[in-house]
Structure formats: C-alpha cells, structure tokens
Amino acid sequence: MGRRGKPLQRLGSSRSEQRRFLIYCEGECTEDQYFKGLKHELKSLPVTICLGGDHGEPKSLVRSAIRHKERAAQSAADRHTPYDEVWCVVDVEAPTPHPSLDEAVQLARRAGVNMALSNPCFELWLLLHFKDVSAYQTSASVQTALERAADCGYTVRRKHLDYAKLRGSDGARHAKAKGRAESLRMGTEVGHRANPWTDVDILVELLRRGKVGP
Numbered sequence: 001m002g003r004r005g006k007p008l009q010r011l012g013s014s015r016s017e018q019r020r021f022l023i024y025c026e027g028e029c030t031e032d033q034y035f036k037g038l039k040h041e042l043k044s045l046p047v048t049i050c051l052g053g054d055h056g057e058p059k060s061l062v063r064s065a066i067r068h069k070e071r072a073a074q075s076a077a078d079r080h081t082p083y084d085e086v087w088c089v090v091d092v093e094a095p096t097p098h099p100s101l102d103e104a105v106q107l108a109r110r111a112g113v114n115m116a117l118s119n120p121c122f123e124l125w126l127l128l129h130f131k132d133v134s135a136y137q138t139s140a141s142v143q144t145a146l147e148r149a150a151d152c153g154y155t156v157r158r159k160h161l162d163y164a165k166l167r168g169s170d171g172a173r174h175a176k177a178k179g180r181a182e183s184l185r186m187g188t189e190v191g192h193r194a195n196p197w198t199d200v201d202i203l204v205e206l207l208r209r210g211k212v213g214p
Contacts, residue, residue, distance in 0.1 A: 018210050019084040020046045022072070023203075024065040026058070029159040031089050031122050037163020038207060045210050048078070058090045058104035066111045087114045087203050092192055094120035094138045118198040125200040126152065128177040129166055133184075137196050177201065 025031035028051055039047045052064030069086045072078040088108060092101065097119075108115050118124050121139040127146045137145075143156045153162030167173060181201040188194035 018044065018046055020081065021085045021087065021207060022048050022050070022065065022068060022083040023087045023089060024050050024052045024061055024068070025089045026051070026061050026091065030126070030154070030161050033161040034126070034163060034166070037161070037166070038204065041163075041167065042207060045207060047207065048083070057100060058088070058098055059100040059107060061088050061090060062104045062108045062111075062113060065113050069111070069113065085114065085206065086112070087116055089116045089122060089200065089203070091121040091139065092117055092119035094195055114203070116200045116203040117192040118200055119192050119195045122200065124196050125177065125181065125198045126150065126154070126161070126166060128180040128198070129173040132180055133196050174204070178205065
C-alpha cells in the first residue's frame with residue numbers, strides 16, 4: 001500500500017546513480033598524482049581524494065578517513081551527502097611493516113572503511129604496469145626499479161608521476177597490471193603479509209566500473 005504513493009521512483013529505475021568515493025592517501029606525491037590522473041580520465045565519477053594522517057602511520061590515516069566519513073552528511077564541502085565507498089591507500093613497507101598496521105586494518109574494518117594495501121609500497125602497483133615482479137622487494141628497490149623500467153616521469157628523488165604516460169596511448173597497461181596483481185595474490189595465502197603483493201587494482205576497478213563490489 002505504501003509504495004503506491006511513490007510513482008516518481010520509476011524515473012530513475014533505468015539507470016543507477018553513480019557511487020561516491022572518498023579516497024585517503026598517505027603519499028603526498030605518487031598516490032595523489034595517480035588517483036587525480038585516474039579521476040580526470042574517468043571524468044564524471046564523483047571521487048574525492050584527500051591526504052591525511054601522519055605520513056607513514058596507517059592508523060592515523062584511517063582515523064582521518066573515518067572522521068571525514070562521519071561528517072560528510074553535515075559538510076557543505078561534501079554536498080551534505082554520505083560517501084558510498086571510503087578507502088585508505090596504505091603501504092605495508094619493507095623490510096619492517098609499520099607497528100600500527102594491524103591495528104589500522106582492524107579499525108578500518110570496524111568502521112566500514114576499505115583498505116588498498118601494497119607490500120612493500122604503492123609504487124609496486126605502478127611497476128606492474130610495465131613488468132612482472134615476483135622477487136622480494138623493499139620500498140627502495142621497487143622505487144629504483146620503477147625509475148629504471150618505466151617511462152612515466154618517475155624518479156626516486158622527485159617521486160613525480162605522469163599519469164598519461166603511465167596509462168599509455170591505448171590504456172592496455174592497466175589490464176596488464178591488474179592481471180599481474182591478481183597473480184601475486186593467487187600465489188599466497190597470507191594476504192598483504194606476502195611480498196610482493198598489492199590489491200590496489202581492486203579499488204581501481206571499482207572506480208572504473210563506478211559501483212561497489214568485486
């Protein structure tokens with residue numbers, strides 16, 4: 001009976017609304033430039049990218065994302081609208097993971113915040129656009145390999161990223177990176193504790209599809 005008074009709902013039934021994403025990064029250069037480049041490529045998808053927390057401290061980053069998630073509905077800057085997806089992009093680091101990483105993962109899970117993790121660091125996801133990586137890596141070794149192997153404007157000292165060059169003219173590099181990341185995950189049962197390992201591709205695929213779920 002109650003549904004009969006809402007015929008206007010049919011108007012939007014043929015097309016689902018785009019999902020709103022909030023992404024918190026700890027990297028001031030590479031991660032920020034990557035997701036801003038991806039946002040520009042996707043154009044219409046509502047994505048907010050923020051830097052938060054203390055650099056290299058995952059628990060602080062997760063707390064910043066949670067606070068933002070909780071205030072979004074009352075915030076003019078967020079259009080007084082909650083986010084459908086909230087993500088933190090975090091480095092596991094190697095050879096020594098940050099001591100608060102496990103606490104950060106648990107805190108995010110309790111708050112409904114997703115985490116995109118890379119072991120040892122986010123640059124691994126970028127490197128997978130250009131080559132297979134299977135041997136153990138430190139953050140320094142991945143960053144050096146990215147500078148040597150990739151034509152994407154990246155240097156260890158500058159940590160600048162040219163997203164257009166990373167993407168390539170046909171966008172095929174993303175598919176290769178996704179396949180390589182999936183292979184790394186299939187080869188282990190210990191999740192992000194494995195090295196090398198990343199699931200950033202899951203977040204990127206969600207952004208490309210504009211909806212929740214794997």
